[in-house]
Amino acid sequence: MRLDGHLDQAVESLIGAIRESEAYGKYMLALAAVKEQPELKEKIDEFRRENYVMQNTGDMAFERIEQFEQAYSDFRENPLVSDFLAAELALCRQIQQINFNITEALNFE
Numbered sequence: 001m002r003l004d005g006h007l008d009q010a011v012e013s014l015i016g017a018i019r020e021s022e023a024y025g026k027y028m029l030a031l032a033a034v035k036e037q038p039e040l041k042e043k044i045d046e047f048r049r050e051n052y053v054m055q056n057t058g059d060m061a062f063e064r065i066e067q068f069e070q071a072y073s074d075f076r077e078n079p080l081v082s083d084f085l086a087a088e089l090a091l092c093r094q095i096q097q098i099n100f101n102i103t104e105a106l107n108f109e
Helices: 005-019 022-035 038-056 062-076 079-105
Strands: none
Touching: 005 079, 022 038, 022 079, 038 062, 038 079, 062 079
């Protein structure tokens, strides 16, 4: 969906600012490092899928969370994995904060 010209320019400016941010830079470096090891990238994607399903299906029982954490504890100790997940989380939080600031400023309920 195209926005009016002024909004298109503002969105492009925001995208540029995000791309220049430290969080985005760290994410892109971590992503490139992980992509150099396709099997590791696949395992990270599996971890992310399982985590997403667990969080979005209400399967947050203590036993399930503990089982998930135990299954991936050694995996998450890999510096490439931990760096990637931390960088991804930081970028996601940055984008969430931007979204929050926009909706808050617009009194969007």
